[in-house]
Amino acid sequence: MAGGGGTGGGVSASTYAGLRYWLLLPSWLVLGFIVLAPVGVMLIYSFLTKEFRGGVIWEFTLDAYDQFFFDRGLFGDEPPKIEWTYILIFWRSIWQAGAATLLALVIGFPTAYFIATRPERVRPIWVFLITIPYWVNLLIRTVSMKFLLRDQGPLNDFLIWTGLIDTPIHVINTDVAVQIGLFYSYLPFMVLPIYAAVERYDFALSEAAADLYATKWVALRRVLLPSVRPGVIAGCILVYVPSLGAFLAPDLLGGAKNFMIGSLIEEQFKGNAGNWPFGAAASMILLTMVMIILLLFARQQARAEREG
């Protein structure tokens, strides 16, 4: 303790700073392994040359990105034209994920509101009921959805039985089937954050709005919604982002022509037919898009926060 500053047992400032870095090490390792390393590998692979049976040759090239955006003819010797195939697949994914998110919002918001307004004791039961199906593997759930939605499936049988329709509604292998599948896959991610926000909401505010001559609808729109908006935005992000890259629902419910980014990427890494650098490049483009969307949301959120 000689020269230790006299405060027995005390740790000097510089030792403390050093210790702090050591204590943070585990989180850095985890972040490095599960976030930075995989993304880094993808980023590097996207700039490498493809090996025909899958895998890569360690030779730098922009071919993967070139192939994504430009069409140079069958033998690659024609003047480059814009390649619309993949851009359209991306566009379709943006739209499909958007529709699924909207569907999840329209159904998830009232559900969350319903749960949050139940007596406090029974709320956990409702939350539990919402999450039960999600203990089953996503693949199984998606296949069941296919069974439910097909032309001779229970849903159509039921609708015909009630007399609402005469002929089965054809849903399978359409955009709607994909949207329903995506919506179903990620619904809890919409319900739970909104539920958390509505539960914290002070319903005296709704009473105050009604007292000040607002109808239920106006009170909802002008008082409740602004208060729970962070939960709604979180729910939308949590549904939209995984929907954008999903491949199970589009594959199983959308059929061959309703391709989405997720399926495109998945295909590049499956079996021997794939193209790893191309899949990696598509992943990087998807990642960039998601980052941009999140950034826009974050900025919007920050602005809303500044406004109160």
Next chain:
Amino acid sequence: MQDNATYAVDIRSAVKRFGSFTALDRVSLSIRDNEFFTLLGPSGCGKTTLLRLIAGFEDVTEGEILLFGEEIETLPPHQRPVNTVFQNYALFPKMTVEENVMFGVEMRGARRSEARRRAGEMLELVRLERFAGRRPAQLSGGQQQRVALARALAPQPKVLLLDEPLSALDLKLRKAMQMELKSIQRETGITFIFVTHDQEEALTMSDRIAVMSEGRVQQMGEAREIYERPHNMFVADFIGDTNLLDVTVDRIEDGRAICHIGGGHVLTCDAVDGIGAGAQVHMSIRPERLVLSDEALGAESLAGTVVDNVFIGTDIQSMIQLENGPRFAVRTSNSDRGARRIFAPGAQAFVNAEPGAARLLID
């Protein structure tokens, strides 16, 4: 004096049950126009439930509520021309102070410019015009309270309901707001229905008070009347400090009840309907209406020993133990000390009740 149509709020045997619990039991109240009316009672007495029935947040189980002669008990809250100042203010957190005050005016169909003008007026009334652009969270408790008041007054309600609006403020601010509320009520001429558990607040502010307990109105009247002539045990005990004595009525003579108060001591007071000879009831005497003397001033001077003196600001309260009898609290105003003597503990003294001070209570 008034026919029914001119009562601001007329509640006719309103009953409110929550499951098997009866929150309000056949409550009838007629509140006049331009009146500062207070519902006073301990927590759980049903006063807030009654206010919520008038506002429309709860439905009556039985009974009628009339607003200026019109039945309103089936209307939803947004169709009732009454506004509420909530206990915790319930200001809209995402709106500015001005937008909060404009809200009700706009909802009643006014144009934005008109609503803004009206909000300006109201904020001026509560002296918050400089804070129009702030968010509620950026204001102090007292300021939020005033915004809540401005917001509720802005749409010009026929009746303003105030649910313990001052309970969250500290004592000094509360006193100041009491005066301000009272003067705003006079200025605007709007009927105020004010809910509180604070009897002092009720006594200072109200034109009339309804004292409530266990879902019933125990007594209704002007502040002075309720304080000086409490009907029953609950009211006497709840409003102000009092000496409550167990007494036995010996006989009734010429409208006066002669009562034994224990230890051979006797006090006489006005007889009350329903209390006859032999009844064992309670008697209430306010401490400030008792006077100490060093010799008997009359037949009913009660001899006792001073036990203790406590300084309580404006008054000194002395405890006097009667021989074999009850113990009395006697208050002597500090400004009277020239005229009235304070006796040291241990001294002999006589307790004298002012005429009309002793009241018999129905249980």
